[in-house]
Amino acid sequence: MGEGQNDGWYSDREMFEMIQGLKTDLQETRITVKKYNGLWEKLDVMDGKVDAVDEKIGAVDNRVTTIEQQANGRKSVWQGILSWGGWIFAAGGTVATIIAITLGIWR
Numbered sequence: 001m002g003e004g005q006n007d008g009w010y011s012d013r014e015m016f017e018m019i020q021g022l023k024t025d026l027q028e029t030r031i032t033v034k035k036y037n038g039l040w041e042k043l044d045v046m047d048g049k050v051d052a053v054d055e056k057i058g059a060v061d062n063r064v065t066t067i068e069q070q071a072n073g074r075k076s077v078w079q080g081i082l083s084w085g086g087w088i089f090a091a092g093g094t095v096a097t098i099i100a101i102t103l104g105i106w107r
Helices: 012-103
Strands: none
Touching: none
């Protein structure tokens, strides 16, 4: 141990040096804790920004889904017109022909 140690006791100089070392260590620890707390604050800020971005992505996803549904609806209506348009035109022509023959307009 130290030169000035007598029966397990330290000299005033040794105690002073140990306390100075502890003060330095304590100061370094305080600086490290402040940095650590600053990182947590930054993490909280970033978490808020991530939540905002998630909300915006959700809104865009909803808009895209709505646009896709509208496009699918238009497509199915157009396909229905193409599929049934000929039949409807033929049925209308047949009815018109029957009426024309019945009324004597067409002979």
